Amino acid sequence: MKIKEIRAVPIKFQVQPKTKPRRQVGFPGGKKPFVRPANRYPQLRKPEAGERREAWQPPDQWQNVACVVTAEDGTWGLGISVMGTPVAAIINAHFAPNLVGENCMATEKLWDMMVRMSAMYGSNGLASYAISAVDVALWDLKGKLLRRPVYELLGGPQKDKIFCYASGSDTAWYLELGFKATKIFLPYGPVEGLDGLRQNEEIIARTRELVGDEVDLMADGWMGLDVEYTVRLAETLRPYRLKWLEDYLLPEEVDGYAAVRQRLPWQALATGEHWYLPMPFAQAASRRLVDIFQPDVLWAGGITAAIKICHIAEAAGISVIAHGGMNYPYGQHLSYAMPAIVWGEKSEGVSAPGVPLAEMVKLPGTAVIKNGYLVPSDAPGFGLEVTQVWLEEAAQAARSA
Ligand SMILES: [Mg+2]
Structure with a gap:
């Protein structure tokens, strides 16, 4: 053919949930900024008039x-x-x-x-x-x-269901939805100095207290930290037992990743959502720069690239968690089939408090997480509607x- x-x-x-949120989304105490690589330039942080986005965004x-x-x-x-x-x-x-x-x-x-x-x-x-x-x-x-469903073309189901975590600031709501792991985006980076470091610690400390010891907690620096800050941050956060620290440097700073690896041998490290095609993953595997690869199936070169990345990781004893893998059926099918993929990330469309996840589906036909686990659609292809x-x-x- x-x-x-x-x-x-x-x-x-265009997503219009029917249910009204029970309360505002966000950290207790109000909305906080997020670490961004462009944060050192105040003119790039300003929201443009009448728009939701900040000036640095496309x-x-x-x-x-x-x-x-x-x-x-x-x-x-x-x-x-x-x-x-x-x-x-x-x-x-x-x-x-x-x-x-x-x-x-x-x-x-x-x-x-x-x-x-x-x-x-x-x-x-x-x-x-x-x-x-x-x-x-x-x-x-x-x-x-x-x-046939795509996961069957990838080797068939490798797990009964995918364990999912929620990324975002509304930890209490994620617990209510049944998630047993959650990731916080750090609000502060090197630009905010010692005060920002203290506030990052406060947020992680409060979140650990909220989730207790039976829920895993992670932190994401979205390319906005540097080597010195990452080391200092990880040492500050050590008492709160982060499962991993993620995306702390610019994606091309490969030697920086090597330095962080060497200086933080005890901390599990994760990155890869801004690495493209299998080559950077092969290089990172050979230097063992991180413990967890996070390729995005919709950014890194599709299912074909993601299979190669999973095989590189599996052979090197590195885990894979597809970036935003539970947001769309593409990552869901990949994660269901690949032994290297251990968890699923839900980062887009985590609903506001009180709004069912099913009302937040962006792409019709996308399977919905129930009580912290996901099973993909078994309709032909990716089951899209x-x-x-x-x-x-x-x-x-x-x-x-
Ligand atoms: Mg991330």
Whole structure:
């Protein structure tokens, strides 16, 4: 079966939960900032007039992208990724004309073609988002053509259900939802100095007190710390027994990761959501920079890249937890099938207090976490229930963003 058409379009998810939140979301005591790599420049932290986002963030039209791959018989698969406008341009102008007419089942070959086509402008970053969107659409199509769920094409279920953790600030609500592990995004980094360090400790101390000893607790620095601060922070937080410390440096600071590893031999370390394609994971595995890899299946090169990353990790005795893996069916199917993947992260669409998780589904057909565990849909492909009408409405929402 040949590929007849590949088309990508920026989309914006529209989620309108019916239930009203019981109270405001956030840390007890109000909303806090988050550590961000650009925080050293005050002009980049300002919210732009009338907008939700801060100045450093890409424009709203860039939020998401949908990619539809259609086969000769009219069957189509759907992929998504982020950074809508530039990623759609890479897919439509560069990848699509060269992939149409190819065998739609040849996922390894098509992935390799896209990596090699984009090499001249860097196959990581934006190109990697584009590769991911096309690749997961191809896997969805393959599952639909074979009438099997994608996790069966990846080797079949490896676990009965996926243990999930919630990432965010509303720990009490996550406990109520049945999560037995949770991750806090640190509000303060090197820019806020000793006072910020003290406030980070206060938040982690209060959260540990709230969750007790039977719930695992993690902390995320979202690329915004540095080596010295990371070491100091980890030593300060040691009494609160973090399961892991995550994403503390810029993704390219490989020698920085080596320094943190050497100076914190006792602390479990995790990163990888901003590493693209399998190569950085292979390099990190050979130097054992972290204990847990966190590739994003929709950013790092799709299911095809994620399988390779899982195999690299498994052979090196490193665990994998797909970044935001429980947010969409793509990561759910991967996590269900791969022995290297130990947990599932729910980071987007964790509902506000009192709102059922089912009301927060962004992509129709996405399976919902129940009492801290998830089982993916067993419908063909990724089990998506997306229609052409839904796609047109989501594209319209992006155009008017
Ligand atoms: Mg993270």
